[in-house]
Amino acid sequence: MHPFSYTKASDLEGALAAGRRGGRYIAGGTTLVDLMRESVERPGALVDISALPLGEITATAGGGLRIGALVSMAEAAADPKVRATFPVVSQALELSASAQLRNMATIGGNIMQRTRCAYFRDVTAPCNKREPGSGCAALEGFNRAHAILGGSDQCVATHPSDVAVAFAALEASVHLRGPDGEPSVAFADFLLRPGGTPDREHGLRPGELITAVELPALPRPLRSGYLKVRDRQSYEFALTSAAVALHIKGGVIREAKVAAGGVGTVPWKLSAVERHLIGERPSEALWAEAAERAADGARPLEHNRFKAELLKRTVERQLRIVGGSE
Amino acid sequence: MSRRAVGAPLSRVDGRLKVTGRATYAAEHDVKGVVYAVIVDSGIGRGRITGIDARDALARSGVLKVISHLNAPKLAYRPNAGSNNPEGSERLHVFQDDRVRFFGQPVAVVVATTLEAAQHAARLVEVRYAAEKPTTGLAGDRTNKPVTYARGDAEQALGSAEVRMEMTYRTARNHHNAMEPHATIARWNGHRLTVWDKTQWVNGTQEELAAVFGIPKESVCVISPFVGGAFGSGLRAWPHVTIAALAARETGRPVKLVLARRQQYFGTGYRPAYVYKVRLGSARQGRLIAMTHDIRAETSSYEDFQEGVLPTGQMLYSMPNVAQTYERVPLDVNTPLYMRGPGHATTSYIVESAMDELAHELGLDPIELRRRNEPDDDPATRRPFSTRRLRECYTVGAREFGWDRRNPKPRSTRDGDWLIGMGMAAGVYDTNRGAAQARVRLDARGSAVVEAASSDMGPGTYTSMTQVAADALGLDMRAVTCRLGDSIMPPTPPHGGSMTMASVGSAVQDGCDKLRRQAVALAVGDERSPLHGVDAGDVVAGDGRLHVKGDPTRGETYQQLLARNNRTHLETLGSFTPGESRFSMYAYNATFAEVAVDHRLGLVRIRRMLGVYDAGRIISPKLADSQAIGGMVGGIGAALLEHTVTDPRDGRIVNANLADYLVPVNADVPSLRAIYLDGDDREADPIGVKGLGEVVFTGVAPAIANAVFHATGRRVRELPITAEALL
């Protein structure tokens, strides 16, 4: 671990000022501190934002929800409004990490968490994300956990968050606060694919802070849920996962929101699957046909070839679980 | 009559200490003036160190010293055939030359006045290398001299067998991954060295440190009262133990060195990966005729590690022809070491999978096939078994598990998206024993202290020894204190291989018997004693008293006896020395597993398991259950999750942490049940135990693998069984 200074911000303005001076925000600290211990992250100054007033979950006009950046994963998962309107969010959270971590970890920190790529997290290995230009050890290395979608010849690391998959499916937006006021960014644009700059992971500029994630109002009734496939039954990141929300009315699917995790360099929105569903009647055959498109464009690596097939099956299963099988 | 402690389901005597955080583990000893050491480990898998620049590190405040081969003193490294050092090869000499033999090898150590300063400075040490390409896979041609075994003529018998099968199985490298990290505190006092260490064998570590530093064994004291799990990793003194002692000598300060979780993966041993080919020949009706075993395992380039992979294939089933070849492939890796159920666990997986494959091929029930090949005496040595009750294990297990509800046809039982399967396997492990001593002291207040050097890495040795002593002395458990884990105490064998209860327990029994007889002799010869003149053989101990057998009213307490005779205490040294035996001695189990496999997603979930054990006398049923449950959980890990991944390009262990190296979590562990066949083994040792810690692990992984086959109809011949193998 490298030496660093630590200050605790008492208000937003103070936090933003400290951020502009190069300070690194720390919320629950559950992943940043790990990475600092491994010297993967070497911030010179930590700015603790945990005392800022960003811990509320509020309903928006029309039936959406605004989840403050400092709401803990546990609080968000247990919140009655979240459970009632977006089960996919509470399920994704409950299937994340461990109970202890969820008590500490925040929603803002969760979407900002960095990849679990073993080479990224081992400072003795080359990694373009950690040290641009040093090479990617995963491309030809042990890449079972890596992305089959959205990778580049520079980086194939997955974005590990579960709840971000639900956010991507639901087309959430991220509220920021910074020098330019309070912009709001579509979730789909917030997290960046690696391309030629894998070290750039999000659209946040120095000194900008996430204040909330907003889930849009969606037509009701809306059924939703999250499925996570992994080797062990708890406390592991996803091999594959699927977030599904369906608005079915008069026996026809009117809205479909689908995204996948564990497979993409960012939470992977499955627009082709969604398109195939809309206007159709739920059936086993439909789920299978739609899921066939889940791995479109996949570029598997040596150890994760199975993921393309597993992804299709994961999506098919979750469509059935959410949409039923009449 | 007093209640007996042995056989009662008692809680751990040290339980309160542990749950209140007052049990002191290696890194927790409060040694005055301690400074901190952090190892810098190699970032290449093979080659030479061409330069070390420690200027930045040394410039940090608090940094005392950076030691590497450039400035380390020459160490004696006297040959030491003991301490579990592999035979016929030379251990790693730390900081003695510029060679890098494996990824993560210690290349320097930083010592600083705070842990943080040492950790930071360790990152600042710049090591330059001339890297070479390491070899880490099992496929190569070069092997160490094979160990072989043959009886009959397996080749010929295979040629004429009615049924012939050939299978190649693979098992992954597994790491022990105990909760407590390896840690050492070292302090010199002149030429005397004291070490607080995580170890399963204070005597072994003591001898190794004496050999490395070229000092008399008597000058080294090793203290290890509590060990937070080890599973075998503490059976050798690894390089970091030497490094801590070296750093302490070079800085003139006591040094604490705790391996980071990541460093456990190359700083200590592991269960080697295997490629294991079997061929078997059988008669149609299910009698085995021959089996051949071609076994390949990892070892390091500098040490030839071997473990007991051969006996299971020789003695588990009756057959006239067996041929075995056990090769170790020297690789650019660190040296493996025994891990729970060493050898037998690996071979049990192979043999018990092969038996399941044969049963399926022959259309026989797997248990029936095993019964047909059950030997009457040891097929390898022709010696009688001391006790072997596998048939009963099968009977009890089948009944309690509901084996008759199993539809023999694979892939025949469904529950929604889940395919359900049942599997079973036998497991075996040696009844090991070693020479042990224990000191017993009874004081004038009627309290006893029992001391032996043995570790207690978690099985509950403190408790079980207290139970044995309490009964032998006729004392309440609360009047007996057990002290363990110090090399000044009477020596014991390694706390591994399931031999502690048998060996140390027998020494404790002997010491207590001697002490009780001493007390009885004192009483019957003492005119003032109510026992005066009674035949010594008619005096028994119970409830803290000596009294006439059958007449508790005629007798006296130990306190009365000692006080009257002006004795402050009585003391004896108990011992146990296993003799040559004409018997074949093993512990056995039959393990049953029910699994559910998601047929589309490839996920395996354990539904329930049962182990039935023929392990001799069970001293402590509650501790035994902890062993059995732990063994089954470990087996779930080996079967489905555990896999140390090495990157062949540079020898790096890719998943050297507990987020990526998966062990079972509670959610993976369903209802587990253990049944012990009531009985004892008087040939094994005076207290009749066969050992339990290993046998509860052997046979678990194959039971699960066989259940997966039964569920899916798909035979996966590789551990762990992962989703991709089942899609």
Ligand SMILES: Cc1cc2nc3c(=O)[nH]c(=O)nc-3n(C[C@H](O)[C@H](O)[C@H](O)COP(=O)(O)OP(=O)(O)OC[C@H]3O[C@@H](n4cnc5c(N)ncnc54)[C@H](O)[C@@H]3O)c2cc1C
């Ligand atoms: C062992 C383990 C297992 C895990 N398993 C899972 C899992 O299965 N699924 C899953 O989704 N996650 C998992 N996680 C990740 C966990 O969810 C994250 O660690 C957690 O959500 C991070 O939140 P935090 O508040 O602790 O973030 P911190 O560690 O405090 O910060 C993380 C990053 O976010 C930045 N940051 C934090 N808040 C803000 C903000 N408001 N604005 C801008 N930047 C901010 C920080 O600067 C830092 O870069 C696991 C973590 C661990 C350690």
